[in-house]
Amino acid sequence: xxxxxxxxxxxxxxxSSVANVIVGRCSQILDVPMDELQRNFDSEASDAIKxxxxxxxxxxxxxxxxxxxxxxxxxxxxxxxAFRRLTFDxxxxxxxxxxxxxxxxxxxxxxxxxxxxxxxxxAPAIPTIxxxxxxxxxxxxxxxxxxxxxxxxxxxxxxxxxxxxIKKMKTQSESSLLSxxxxxxxxxxxxxxxxxxxxxxxxxxxxxxxxxRLILTDHALYFEALRLVTFDKPKVYELADDLxxxxxxxxxxxxxxxxxxxxxxxxxxxLSEPVIxxxxxxxxxxxxxxxxxxxxxxxxxxxxxxxxxxxxxxxEETLSKAVLGILRLQAxxxxxxxxxxxxxxxxxxxxxxxxxxxxxxxxxxxxMIASRKLDRTNQFSSEVECTQYxxxxxxxxxxLYHKSQQMxxxxxxx
Numbered sequence: 001x002x003x004x005x006x007x008x009x010x011x012x013x014x015x016s017s018v019a020n021v022i023v024g025r026c027s028q029i030l031d032v033p034m035d036e037l038q039r040n041f042d043s044e045a046s047d048a049i050k051x052x053x054x055x056x057x058x059x060x061x062x063x064x065x066x067x068x069x070x071x072x073x074x075x076x077x078x079x080x081x082a083f084r085r086l087t088f089d090x091x092x093x094x095x096x097x098x099x100x101x102x103x104x105x106x107x108x109x110x111x112x113x114x115x116x117x118x119x120x121x122x123a124p125a126i127p128t129i130x131x132x133x134x135x136x137x138x139x140x141x142x143x144x145x146x147x148x149x150x151x152x153x154x155x156x157x158x159x160x161x162x163x164x165x166i167k168k169m170k171t172q173s174e175s176s177l178l179s180x181x182x183x184x185x186x187x188x189x190x191x192x193x194x195x196x197x198x199x200x201x202x203x204x205x206x207x208x209x210x211x212x213r214l215i216l217t218d219h220a221l222y223f224e225a226l227r228l229v230t231f232d233k234p235k236v237y238e239l240a241d242d243l244x245x246x247x248x249x250x251x252x253x254x255x256x257x258x259x260x261x262x263x264x265x266x267x268x269x270x271l272s273e274p275v276i277x278x279x280x281x282x283x284x285x286x287x288x289x290x291x292x293x294x295x296x297x298x299x300x301x302x303x304x305x306x307x308x309x310x311x312x313x314x315x316e317e318t319l320s321k322a323v324l325g326i327l328r329l330q331a332x333x334x335x336x337x338x339x340x341x342x343x344x345x346x347x348x349x350x351x352x353x354x355x356x357x358x359x360x361x362x363x364x365x366x367x368m369i370a371s372r373k374l375d376r377t378n379q380f381s382s383e384v385e386c387t388q389y390x391x392x393x394x395x396x397x398x399x400l401y402h403k404s405q406q407m408x409x410x411x412x413x414x
Contacts, residue, residue: 010034014056016101022093025086026063030070037063056098061121064090068125078128078163087126088152091118113149116140128162128324133348133361141332141346144339154335161331169327178215178222178234185240187217190326191294193279193287200226203235204252204263204276214277214291218298218323221266223277237275239299242306243268247295249288252278262288264295286340290333293343293350294326300349308366318369322349 011020012034027034041062042050049058068087077083091114095101119139123130130138142158143150172189173182182189193214194201200211203223212225212232219240224231239245246267253259262285263278279287301322304310310318325347332341344350352358 012038012059014099015060016056016093016096016099018089018093019056019060019097022086022090023060023063025089026067029067030063037066056101057094060090060093060097064094064122065125068122072126072128078159078166084156084159085152087122087129088112088114088150088155091122091150094118094121111151111153113146113151114155115149116143119150127320128166128327129159130328131321131325131348133365134325134346134351137345137351138328138332141336141339141341144336158331158335161334162328164334165327165330169323178217181222181234181236182217185219187219188323189215189217190298190323191216191291191330193291194226197226199280202252202278202280204278206273216291216294216298218319219302221277221295223275237266238268238270239295240302243270245299247292247299249292250276252276261285264288264292266295290329290343293347294329296344296353297322297326297347297349300353304349304362304366308363308369310366310369314369314372322347325349 010024010033011017012023015023023034023037027037030037032040038059041059045058045062071077071083071086074080074083089112092112095115095118116136116139119130120132120135123138124132124135139150140148142154146154169188169190172192173187175189177189177192178187193199194212201214201223203210203212203225210225212223215222215224215234219238221237221239222234223237224234226232246265248265249261250263250265251258251261252263260278260280262280263276265274265276267274277291279285279291281287301319305315305318329341329343329346332346344354349362352361355361
């Protein structure tokens with residue numbers, strides 16, 4: 001806790017007691033004394049960031065971000081109970097960082113809780129847990145049953161579900177499934193459907209229909225038709241290459257009729273005719289909607305990479321954003337299975353495709369990615385200012401989106 005030689009805990013006068021505790025934990029993890037952390041912050045941060053009105057919060061963020069950058073390099077950090085507790089306590093401290101602040105910590109269950117703003121600042125610093133574009137929607141899903149405040153119990157359950165989703169992806173990707181086709185690109189298997197005979201995926205090409213197994217990787221779709229006891233050689237439907245692909249909802253039915261809204265149509269210049277993937281279920285079309293969203297997320301991610309000519313390490317990091325978004329969606333589905341989920345609102349490239357001004361968000365994101373390639377002498381200030389700007393851009397477009405929705409509803413009523 002950054003204790004002095006006399007054994008007494010050092011405290012920074014500008015910080016609240018809870019913020020001092022968190023900075024003390026950061027000091028211990030970083031193996032840097034608290035007063036040295038403060039001196040480093042004062043020398044690295046711009047004058048705007050050191051303004052007295054926001055000094056305590058920005059200094060707390062500085063300590064948290066440095067600590068998280070180190071802690072997230074440790075394998076298996078999501079399953080570490082100490083890491084889970086620390087990151088949640090960072091959010092709690094963020095709401096009351098200054099000496100004069102009083103923390104918001106009580107609900108019906110008398111436990112500490114965290115709000116949306118705190119979550120949106122701390123959670124995106126941990127790439128596996130959240131991203132800056134969808135974090136508000138993720139927070140809304142996590143707090144649906146707790147009055148808009150995040151409890152540690154829910155947060156821990158979410159991290160546990162996310163950890164399971166990541167381990168499942170690694171297990172599937174390391175198996176022999178599609179190994180020959182995937183090897184040269186090192187593709188990760190994100191989702192598999194149709195393995196149960198009672199819940200197949202149906203591929204429609206013209207008037208022909210085959211049941212089988214559908215696999216989504218971070219580069220392509222693969223369909224394996226089911227024979228008597230085995231699966232046929234996979235057909236590949238590219239998502240990474242520039243083939244003018246179109247993926248949209250589709251209706252299916254017997255003998256080419258259009259009766260059931262449970263399918264996805266894939267079309268590209270490499271195919272002589274569109275392919276339709278049907279996801280049968282007794283009621284609704286949530287299974288189809290889920291697959292539509294995750295297919296599009298990978299497709300849109302590759303379009304973003306091509307548009308802004310992102311290469312090398314930055315390309316892999318960008319693609320990982322889409323992959324992690326899908327894994328987070330899987331975790332949310334496990335956690336709140338009884339609550340309807342608008343899948344596209346939890347996937348950043350889907351969301352930007354729908355929002356008015358979404359192209360501005362993506363351009364800002366591309367600029368942030370490009371900035372990481374440069375030699376930055378003031379890493380903390382750049383990170384904070386870029387993140388704050390991206391949050392501002394997102395919030396502005398989100399407000400415009402809701403206004404347009406309200407105007408549409410009003411005109412329909414009239």
